[in-house]
Amino acid sequence: MNLDKISLNRRSVLKAAAVLGATSTLGLTACSTKPELATKPKLTGAIDKEGNLVQPWTNWSGNQSCAPNERLIPKNSDELAGMIKNSQQKIRLVGAGHSFSPLVPTNESQMSLAYFSGxxxxxxxxxxxxxxxxxxxxxxxxxxxxxxxxxxxxxxxxxxxxxxxxxxxxxxxxxxxxxxxxxxxxxxxxxxxxxxxxxxxxxxxxxxxxxxxxxxxxxxxxxxxxxxxxKYYLKETSWMMDLQEGLDQAESLRDSHRHFEFYALPHADYILAIALDKVDESELLSETVNSGDAYETFKTMSKVIDTLPFLRSFIINMAASTVGKEQRIGRNYQIFGNVRDIRFNEMEYSIPAEHGVACLREILATIKKQNIDVIFPMEFRYVKADNIWLSPFYQRDSCAISCHNFHDKDYQKYFAAIEPIFWKYDGRPHWGKIHTLTAKEQSARYPMFNEFLKVRQVMDPKNIFTNEHINSVLGLS
Ligand SMILES: Cc1cc2nc3c(=O)[nH]c(=O)nc-3n(C[C@H](O)[C@H](O)[C@H](O)COP(=O)(O)OP(=O)(O)OC[C@H]3O[C@@H](n4cnc5c(N)ncnc54)[C@H](O)[C@@H]3O)c2cc1C
Structure with missing residues (x-):
């Protein structure tokens, strides 16, 4: 086995994690007590009023699915108003289906505003x-x-x-x-x-x-x-840092860059730091994008893990230590958007910014202590406070910490171990990501929760825009 071949670049860190994850799904990693994933019954679709088959729906990661008995796609505002006014059943709006929590599923009407675009x-x-x-x-x-x-x-x-x-x-x-x-x-x-x-x-x-x-x-x-x-151009710089050094410097890096985040690698001693800053157009030509051969790296890494599963931490650390500094420069919208071609499920909580580092330290320690079978990097970001009633950032500058696992791996045990740590730091869950809170706990987290409910009651007195999950998180019957 040629260990010299293991070298990662920034982009390959996430992808390599996927290969390792796929490997461990096959039961090849050391601590893999292979999760028994519940086999979901295949949805066959429902029949609408006219006797037509309505195709079932599934979200991006595949953890949410449903068989609506009607799909409404209004062409304009008048048609939309008529559909809502005349609806005899519940309606759930769907966008791109990228939420991990069950906000969208319904076995009644699913509505898409696909014609409302531009x-x-x-x-x-x-x-x-x-x-x-x-x-x-x-x-x-x-x-x-x-x-x-x-x-x-x-x-x-x-x-x-x-x-x-x-x-x-x-x-x-x-x-x-x-x-x-x-x-x-x-x-x-x-x-x-x-x-x-x-x-x-x-x-x-x-x-x-x-x-x-x-x-x-x-x-x-x-x-x-x-x-x-x-409009503005952005330069993105990414580099590996020693875990302790990265956590110690997180707040100063946050304050010295327009955008700063990092990925923390579970079971490892490194973080991948990413900073984005405004640059002039003149800098565009002077930089080159460093792109390595990620796929060769994946293959080599997964082969190593296959052969030496008990060396997971060592292998990830060794690979991480080879990651070099990388830069990309371009129009901001070309730099911000990443391609996520590896499906995963995600839990995210926002906690007061000043507790972000302590919370992450505790999560990383828990993963190690409980030997949780996860290698997917955790995302650590900062978001400014706002005044929006149900915003996780309501009146507090926040740190958003996201934990992921591969779509075909059981995330329950991992998220169940981590979620109480978020609660300890007064975390508020991302509404579109996995969490277990109900209205009882959510109302304690949002000072304007009841004001929101009053507005909702006026806007939707017949409780049309609800499903089981909405009833649970808002306390509706
Ligand atoms: C790969 C991936 C990466 C992600 N990255 C991030 C990230 O960086 N930051 C982050 O905060 N989140 C992130 N998310 C979460 C995602 O941004 C949210 O879940 C978002 O709500 C998804 O938008 P959507 O268009 O897919 O909406 P859907 O998931 O389809 O719907 C979300 C909610 O919006 C409602 N809705 C949709 N359209 C309308 C409408 N016209 N009127 C009223 N209600 C409507 C739905 O009823 C539902 O309650 C990510 C998700 C994935 C899968």
């Missing part, structure tokens, strides 16, 4: 634009750029819709930047009575405070006005 009203003076709710994040970068504008920040993928992203307070990293919901200036929706309503800071203020993180419970959002910024 941007309009680009206002260069105020740097604002209107986006139809089902527009994908990836779809706006180029058009905004041509108009001299860009989003101020983005999450680590761009395949969600604006409607879905806003519904769950989707965020990127950057201590001076809030979630995507915090960039919303105005929202238009059709509520549970089929009425079209707009809201902003000065108009229907309570609705605005509720609608910017709405988990699909106030109605169908048709469009939003978004605050943008002047």
């Amino acid at each position: 941007i309009s009203n680009i206002d260069k003076t105020n740097k604002q634009f209107t986006v139809a709710s089902n527009t994908f994040l990836a779809a706006v970068g180029e058009q905004l750029w041509q108009n001299g504008l860009s989003l101020e920040n983005m999450p680590d993928i761009n395949t969600q819709t604006f409607g879905g992203a806003i519904a769950t307070s989707t965020h990127g990293t950057g201590f001076k930047y809030g979630s995507m919901s915090d960039t919303v200036k105005e929202i238009t929706l059709v509520n549970g009575l089929g009425e079209q309503i707009s809201c902003s800071q000065d108009n229907n203020t309570d609705l605005f405070n509720a609608a910017r993180t709405n988990i699909g419970t106030l109605g169908a959002v048709t469009s939003m006005k978004i605050q943008a910024q002047d």
